[in-house]
Amino acid sequence: MQILILGLALWWVSHLFKRVAPGARARMGVMPGKMLVTVLSLAAIGLMVIGYRRAGFEPVYTPMAGMGHLNNLLMLIAVFLMGVPHSKGIVKSKLRHPMLTGVAVWSVGHLLVNGDVASLVLFGGIGIWAVLSMVLINSQESWTPPARGRLKSDVIGLAIALVVYAVIAGIHIWLGRNPFLGTYG
Numbered sequence: 268m269q270i271l272i273l274g275l276a277l278w279w280v281s282h283l284f285k286r287v288a289p290g291a292r293a294r295m296g297v298m299p300g301k302m303l304v305t306v307l308s309l310a311a312i313g314l315m316v317i318g319y320r321r322a323g324f325e326p327v328y329t330p331m332a333g334m335g336h337l338n339n340l341l342m343l344i345a346v347f348l349m350g351v352p353h354s355k356g357i358v359k360s361k362l363r364h365p366m367l368t369g370v371a372v373w374s375v376g377h378l379l380v381n382g383d384v385a386s387l388v389l390f391g392g393i394g395i396w397a398v399l400s401m402v403l404i405n406s407q408e409s410w411t412p413p414a415r416g417r418l419k420s421d422v423i424g425l426a427i428a429l430v431v432y433a434v435i436a437g438i439h440i441w442l443g444r445n446p447f448l449g450t451y452g
Contacts, residue, residue, distance in 0.1 A: 271318025281307035286403040322385035334379040341376030345369040347428035356421035370397040
């Protein structure tokens with residue numbers, strides 16, 4: 268569990284550094300700052316994966332029957348939202364923080380189907396980070412929505428999201444965590 272918590276802490280520090288210490292981050296320069304965040308993020312992900320896989324199963328609650336279906340829908344939505352900033356669709360003009368919203372949706376979906384301590388730490392911790400990030404950004408920066416895009420771009424984004432979702436599901440199955448088997452009673 269300590270490795271998981273260390274990875275989560277490293278994720279928070281690397282991603283909130285710009286928001287809580289903007290002067291220090293600015294002094295680093297754009298590329299060195301981005302490189303530092305990238306390296307720390309990769310290390311954080313590695314630690315979180317290792318820590319989560321090593322954590323023993325300590326149940327806190329039993330997920331409700333049927334939540335696997337809702338989780339899978341939420342995961343598709345989360346994957347779609349992660350790609351929205353790279354599109355020129357309608358959704359981009361409506362959501363200020365599509366990627367962070369996608370992370371929050373991902374977090375909630377995983378908490379619906381995982382009721383153990385390690386899952387609460389990992390998914391809850393990342394979800395709280397996403398919400399906190401949105402609050403900090405909103406308090407520090409104004410937002411002008413981009414021009415309304417085309418529905419065609421959102422449809423293409425959804426098609427790409429389906430492919431990425433299939434790859435992610437395949438990786439989960441390969442790792443022994445089939446997303447299509449849990450809490451479907």
